[in-house]
Amino acid sequence: MISRRQVLQAGAIPLLGLGLPRLLSANPTATSDRPKSCIFIYQYGGLSQLDSWDPKPNAPNEVRGPYQAIPTAVPGFHVGELMPRLARLADLYAVIRSMSHSVPVHDVANKMLLAGQTLPNLDSPSFGAVVSKLRPSTASVPSHVWLQKFGGGAAPPEPAYLSGGFLGMAHSPLVLGLTHDDHPANPKFQVKAFHTIEGVSINRLNSRRQLLERVESPATGVNESHLRFRERAFDLLAGSHARKAFDIEQEAPKIRDRYGRHPLGQNLLLARRLVEAGVRLVNVVAWTGLAPGEKFNSLETWDMHGNAGIDIFANGWNGLGWALPKCDEAVSALLEDLSVRGLLDDTLVVLVGEFGRTPVISRGASAVGRDHWPNSYSAMLAGAGIRGGTVYGASDQQAAYVKDRPVSPEDFAATLFHAMGIPPETRISPDGFSRPASTGQVVTDLF
Secondary structure (H helix, E strand, O other): OOOHHHHHHHHHOHHHOOOHHHHOOOOOOOOOOOOOEEEEEEOOOOOOHHHOOOOOOOOOHHHHOOOOEEEOOOOOOEEEOOOHHHHHOHHHEEEEEEEOOOOOOHHHHHHHHHHOOOOOOOOOOOHHHHHHHHOOOOOOOOOEEEEOOOOOOOOOOHHHOOOOHHHOHHHOOEEEOOOOOOOOOOOOOOOOOOOOOOOOOHHHHHHHHHHHHHHOOHHHOOOHHHHHHHHHHHHHHHOOHHHHHHOHHHOOHHHHHHHOOOHHHHHHHHHHHHHHHOOOEEEEEOOOOOOOOOOOOOOOOOOOOOOOOOOOOOOOOOOHHHHHHHHHHHHHHHHHHHHHOOOHHHEEEEEEOOOEEOOOOEEOOOOEEOOEEOOOEEEEEEOOOOOOOEEEOEEOOOOOOEEEOOEOHHHHHHHHHHHOOOOOOOEOOOOOOOOEOOOOOOOHHHO
């Protein structure tokens, strides 16, 4: 026969509503250094390195494309003409021009990027899950948040980023943006994660909490970390700190305009609010939304083959003419905002896709594009000790292959962990001695 205590224990977690407890870290790790946060922006589908961070103005027409290279604030450093705002801020960030691996398949390459491994296991935790485990938030907010869920054929298996991998559901992210219209640029957007179960008020929730406290304690065999875990979940539901952080309507209209009234802009503004409130890792899918008159097709903004009937150099949702200026607007606003607020020193900003695009422009039946290309592509890093104005590594004359100082998925992950104040060799497996956070080498020249 099931006892009253067993019923209460089994029902305790669902009482909190919408899976909220899995958003909390159950085993906080005390650290003496100043905690870092990260905003990790995925250019889902793969940005063309030639038209952004690694232009080749002297290459043949079929390689360089129609865009000109423009100077940045750093002498000798040029970027594509569709990023004028980021060009002016080049002293705030570093660019790696020698990212490289060998897998031109979206879902596999995305899993590699998430796990920081060339050969990830199915249960390999994402970078965000590891950060949640080793540097959990000490504030009444989730440690790990994901804005705009991956969608379409480019998505990796969901356990790669929604379950926490072998670290468990406690380190999986709170996911907002489950559909293409679920984002803060939509006037109807709501954050429902802090809603209690229908019919259960905060007062009633507190009554249940008090009842549970009377029947549960470490002395009754209940795990102390479980009790601590549930306590934080109650605090999230009943408190105001997290609710305020997720309420983007508190931002002034001019600030919202500055980021851009599109999904990426508003998600990055929300990300800034979250790290300011104490969230450790915010993943943002760099979906820039639809151009006027377009119908929804995909979240894979940067997968610009031209197979959506939109030229890679056009102004539709799947074209650089639309997407890259939106990205330039939003990311530059984020960097400036973090800098002005004194947050950039403690916030790592990452902008990268799972691979780049082919040097030679392809001409399909309906439109021109560039295809998948993992051999050489680019990434941008800023904040958290990254040395601004740095260009690391180099590609060949057509941005086809790495010429100097390649950076593997493992090296990239190790560098991010280092920026977050996490030694890459830190063990994350339950046994305490296998499975380091990363097996890569930190790119120390970036710091």
